[in-house]
Structures are given as structure tokens and as C-alpha cells.
Amino acid sequence: MNRKSLRVEVPMRWGDMDAYGHINNVNLVRMMEEARIAGFGVPGGTGKPGMAPQTDLFSSVPENTQILVVEHRVRYLKPLDYRNVPAHVDLWISTIKGASFDICYEFHDPVDGGVCVRATTTLAFFSVDEKRLLRLSPENKDALARFSADPIF
Numbered sequence: 392m393n394r395k396s397l398r399v400e401v402p403m404r405w406g407d408m409d410a411y412g413h414i415n416n417v418n419l420v421r422m423m424e425e426a427r428i429a430g431f432g433v434p435g436g437t438g439k440p441g442m443a444p445q446t447d448l449f450s451s452v453p454e455n456t457q458i459l460v461v462e463h464r465v466r467y468l469k470p471l472d473y474r475n476v477p478a479h480v481d482l483w484i485s486t487i488k489g490a491s492f493d494i495c496y497e498f499h500d501p502v503d504g505g506v507c508v509r510a511t512t513t514l515a516f517f518s519v520d521e522k523r524l525l526r527l528s529p530e531n532k533d534a535l536a537r538f539s540a541d542p543i544f
Contacts, residue, residue, distance in 0.1 A: 395538045397445045399429040400477035400501075408473040419471065420463060423496055423510055426480040431494070434458045448534055455520050461491055461513040464544055471498055471507040479504075484535045485542035490524045491515040492535055495543045509543045 402425075407418035414422070432444035434452060449458055471478060479499040486493040491513050498508040516525040527535075 395540055396481045396483040397430045397538065399426050399445065399480050399482060401425045401429065401480050402477045403471075403473050403475075405473070411470070412473055413470040414473060414478075416465070416467070419465065419498070419508060419510075422478065422480070422498070423463070423465075423512060426482055426496060427494055427512065430480075430482040446538070448538075452516060455518065456525065457517045457519060458514055459517045461515050463510065463512050465508060465510040466544070467508055469505065469507050471500065474501055476501045478507075482538075483540045484538045485511070485540060486513075487527070487532055487535050487539060490526050492527065493542060495540075497543075511543055 401422045403414060403422075404418075407414045407422070409415040428444065430445050432447040432449040434449045434457065452458060479501050481497040481499070483495050484492055485495050493511045493513050496508070496510045496512075497506050498510075499505065500507055516527065516531070517523070518525050
């Protein structure tokens with residue numbers, strides 16, 4: 392599949408492991424969040440400065456705008472075994488709509504390179520002041536389109 396993806400590394404913590412030695416499904420969703428931040432940046436107005444993301448799509452949102460999770464979808468293809476090295480995660484944008492977009496993920500075993508998990512997160516911009524979802528601006532859509540490819544599901 393030809394796509395404009397980013398590859399990030401997400402550490403696997405000892406506590407992420409379940410009794411079978413796999414990354415627990417709940418912790419995998421946390422790793423999805425870590426991958427989003429590493430790839431596309433910290434939403435504006437949150438946290439303190441640190442390591443720069445690969446591309447900064449999220450820190451430039453207007454004041455009083457939040458980036459909210461609308462939905463997650465996760466397909467487990469094989470266990471992501473705990474290792475003391477980071478998982479490799481490919482990220483890209485798909486399904487850019489009027490007020491939402493999807494981030495796609497492929498989690499790869501860092502040793503054998505096999506795909507363990509495919510997932511998507513649907514995100515939307517939300518106005519704190521107006522208490523409603525915001526439509527994506529043409530500038531938002533153009534920025535997202537730079538990393539756009541086919542959806543996973």
C-alpha cells in the first residue's frame with residue numbers, strides 16, 4: 392500500500408503487559424494516544440514544551456479549541472508481545488470529513504516487523520466556548536491531506 396505515513400516509536404512499559412506477556416488491550420489504546428502525540432503533536436494549550444513531533448498538526452489549534460476522540464476501532468491480528476524496545480507504529484490520516492477525521496495506525500513488532508494491530512481513531516475539533524463541534528477549515532483539511540491515504544477499515 393502506497394501511503395504518506397509517519398513512523399514513530401512508542402515504548403512498551405512493563406506494566407502494559409498482561410498475564411500472557413502481551414500488551415494489554417486497554418494499554419494498547421494508550422499507546423495509540425502516545426503515537427498520535429509523537430507523530431502529530433500535543434494539542435494547543437496542553438502540557439509543556441518538550442520533544443518536537445514529526446509534524447505539528449495539533450498545537451496550532453485556536454485557543455479554547457479541544458481535539459476530542461469520537462471513536463476508536465481496533466483489530467488485533469496477532470499479540471504485540473512485551474519487549475524492552477519500543478513498538479514501531481505507522482500513522483496516517485484518512486477519511487477527512489466536514490467536522491472529523493481518522494488517524495490510522497499499524498503497530499509492528501519491533502523485532503520481526505510483523506503487523507500486530509491495525510486501528511483508527513476518529514477525532515473532531517470542539518469549541519469550549521460554543522460547546523459544539525467545529526467544522527474543519529480549508530487550512531485544516533489541507534494540512535491533514537498531506538498525510539492522507541486509504542482507510543484501514
